[in-house]
Amino acid sequence: MIGSGIFVSPSGLLERTGSVGMSLVIWISCGILSLLGALAYAELGTMNTSSGAEYAYFMDAFGPLPAFLFSWVSTLVLKPSQMAIICLSFAKYAVEAFVTECDPPDTVVKLVAVLAILVILFINCYSVNLATGVMNVFTAAKLIAILIVICGGAYKMFEGNTQNLENPFKGTTSSMGHIATAFYTGLWAYDGWNNLNYVTEEIKNPSKNLPRSIIIAIPLVTMCYALINISYLAVMSQSEMIESEAVAVTFGNRILGVMAWLMPLSVTISTFGSAHGTLFAAGRLCFAASREGHLMSILSYVHVRRLTPAPGLIFHSLIAIAMVLSGTIESLIDFFSFTAWIFYGGAMAALLVMRYTRPNFPRPYKVPIIIPILVLGISVYLILAPIIDQPQKEYLYALFFIVAGLLVYFPSVHYGAPKIMERFTVFCQLLFEVAPTQSIYD
Incomplete structure (x- = not known):
């Protein structure tokens, strides 16, 4: 869960809430919401122990079309935007270390972010062991x-x-849309609360250890994030935090003296590692979805010598680069969070549906029914409030990708891929020296 979010989100969240007190309330509320969502996911994960997470739950509750839409949007929107945000965060901190008198130029930040994506792509394509x-x-x-x-x-x-920290609620916003987008900013820092459901098959005794790990880990992360924000406010004023392009660097400059370089170095290493892990996982998502016939078959192929899923990695990186060049950290966080909570809410709906369609299905861990109902209601608010209060093009793009998935599903998946894709697959095989995994292992 702990990645780049806590180093980039505090400024934007404080600006959107308007007060120190409300920003801390949002940080803690995001932790509670993540905890409740993760507990609901624990029931889903112990019902279906396959490592598909939302894909498997949607398939069980709603059938193949919603499952396809999740894999489609995850591959084209969620994972690339996640990587773009992290690489922009990396670039902002890396450039900030060399700029003291003014804000770093956006062009330089974007170029450094693109370079980071290319380096991470090379590492992942070169060797699984190196990655x-x-x-x-x-x-x-x-x-x-x-x-x-x-x-x-x-x-x-x-x-x-x-x-x-005095008069903490002075200046609090009254806009429900701003509160919802503040949640987007905070929830980005907590994103990853559902990651255990992607490796349920590998957890020993998941009925006990999955909910136990959630109950221990998420409150600890929540406490950690609250302490970090209080620490920032012990060194910087509210206006200084909002104006800072890299709040952790400003913090380091104020408190560490000659050792201030430690802060940007630690954050850049952390964000680079986080971006690397994101691409590592995303390449496997492309691989799995295409192997199931939900994406181009070439994305499930691996390099004949290095055994890395090169086409999936390259595909994902190209989309991430496009997002870096066309967006900002704040707009991409809104884009990511809006889209993600559509599917998180969908998972809550899947749980509720299966309580009625599969009432006697084994449930080693059963969450109180009020929790998925509450999380579903909050997710509906997080989706609708920003659209009603202040519509943005990012929300339109997200909905466009979902509708585009519907248009792709029937001709390409339900009725089979067009023959022209076979020629494209052969071309890519020759270009990237890749082949289906079965043929390699045979």
């Missing part, structure tokens, strides 16, 4: 950065720097 090794090495950086922020903030609090 997993890089991921392991970079994991600890995020924890170092968080420890620096919390300890530094505690030191300042003990010195008596609490003036930024």
Whole structure:
């Protein structure tokens, strides 16, 4: 769960809520919502232990079309936008370390983000062992950065720097749309609360360990995020946080002195590792969805010597690059969160539907029925409130991709792929030196 979000979201969330107090309420509320959603997912994950997560639940409750739409939107929207946000965050912190007198130019930030995507693509295409090794090495950086922020903030609090926490609710926004988009910003930092459902097959005794891990982990992350925001406010005022392009770098410059370089270094390493992990997983999503016949078959092919899913990785990276060049961190977070909560709400609906269609199905863990109802209601609010209050083109794009999925499903999946795709597949096989996994292992 802990990735780039806590280093980029605080400024935008504070600006949208209008007050320190409401921003902390939103941070804690996002943690509670993530906890409730994850507990509902725990029931789904113990009912169906296949590692497809939402894809498997939609297939069970609604059939192949909604399952296809999830794999379609995840591949074309959710995973690429997630990677684009993380790489833009990486670039902003990397460039910020070399710019002290002014904000870093957007063009430079975008070019660095594109370069990061290309480097990560090369690593993932070159070797699976290299990709997993890089991921392991970079994991600890995020924890170092968080420890620096919390300890530094505690030191300042003990010195008596609490003036930024006085009158905490002064200036709170009254716009329900702004509150909903503030939730988008906060929930981006918590995204990943459902990731255990993608590896349910590999969890020992999932009926006990899945809900147990959720109940332990998410409250700890919530407490950690609240402490980080309080630490930021012990060093910076509300206006300074809002104006900062890289709030953790500003924090480091204020509190670490000659060691201020540690902060941007830790965050850039953390975000690079997070982006790397995102592409690593996304390439496998392309691989799995296309193997089921829900995407172009070429995306399920692997390199004949390196055994990496190169076509899926390249496809995903190209979409992420397009999003980097055309969007900003804030717009992409709105785009991602709006789309993601359509499907999170769909998973809650799937749980409720299966309570009636499969009442006697084994449920090793059963969540109280009020929890999925509550999360479904909140997801409907998060989807509709921003559209009603302040429509943005990002929401239209998300809905366009979903409708486009409907138009693609019937001619390409339900009735079979057109013959022209066979020639395209052969061309890509020769170009990328890839082949179906079965032929390689045979």
